């Protein structure tokens with residue numbers, strides 16, 4: 677899981693790199709979406725609930741997704757302009773924080789002994805335990821991973 681203090685540090689670094697001092701970062705309390713780009717307040721926010729549950733890579737991608745919204749502008753939506761900007765700054769997924777899309781597009785599929793299914797865009801570099809079985813790392817709930825073929829056209 678990502679530590680909130682580190683998420684804040686990455687967010688500040690990305691804002692400095694890609695945006696300007698008029699933008700800020702905050703955690704929010706959303707439970708059904710990971711990130712938000714608020715154009716009115718010029719604020720990028722990330723759900724503290726989901727941040728605590730996601731892996732570092734995923735949160736980094738959520739931040740890039742939202743920074744791309746800030747760069748592309750409010751009217752770009754998830755259209756070509758946003759996609760181009762997002763790709764330029766290193767966003768890899770289509771919508772990494774969207775469960776359905778992740779389940780379709782992520783090449784790495786893992787499951788714990790209880791059968792909870794997990795998806796990753798990259799092979800996890802270290803052993804991961806199932807966050808649904810245990811909130812702390814517990815070797816009894818290790819996830820085993822396999823790589824699958826993913827429709828290229830969809831990525």
Ligand SMILES: [Zn+2]
Nearest residue numbers: 741742745754
């Ligand atoms: Zn978006």
Ligand SMILES: [Zn+2]
Nearest residue numbers: 788792806809
């Ligand atoms: Zn599990």
